[in-house]
Amino acid sequence: MENTAAEAVQSILEGLREELDDHRTAINENTNELQANHEYIRSVEEKLDKLHARIEELFLLLGKKSDDRVDVQPLTKREQEVFQALYIVGEGVPFVSYRQLAKKLSASEALISGFITNLVEKGVPIVKKYDNGQAFVQLEAKFRQKQAKDVVIGLNSLLSHWIQAPQP
Secondary structure, three states: OHHHHHHHHHHHHHHHHHHHHHHHHHHHHHHHHHHHHHHHHHHHHHHHHHHHHHHHHHHHHHHOOOOOOOOOOOOOHHHHHHHHHHHHHOOOOOOEEHHHHHHHHOOOHHHHHHHHHHHHHOOOOEEEEEEOOEEEEEEOHHHHHHHHHHOOOOOHHHHHHHHHOOOO
C-alpha cells in the first residue's frame, strides 16, 4: 500500500514537473518574442529619428528666404528657456546634444526634442546632425549673429544676464 501511495506521489510530482517545464518553455518563447519586438521597435525609432531629421532639414530649407530677414513666431516661456540654453551652451561648442540641454534645463531629452521641434516650426533656424543615433543641434550661424546684433527673439536682457552670470 505504501508503494502505491509513493507511486501516486511520484506520478503527481512528474505531472507537476511537466507542467512547470511547459510554463518555462512558454516563458522563454515569450521572452524571445519580446526581445525581438524590442529590437524591431528600436530599429523603427532610429529610422523615425533619421526621417525626422530629414524633414526638419527640408523644413528649414523651405523656410529660408533669399534676404536675411527672419520671421520667428512668438515663443512660449519654456521655448524661450530652451532657446536661451541652446544659445548659451552652443557658444563654446559647435553642436549641443539633447542631453546637454536637458541637463542644463533639468528636463528629459524627449522634452527637449519636442521643444527643438517647436522652435524649428516657429521659424528658428536650427541645424541638426546625428552621430551614432544621438541628435546634436546648433543655431544657424547667421541667425546667431543676427540674434546677437538685432535681438530677433527679444531675449537680450535675459541672455546678457546668463552670459554675465558666473558659471558653477
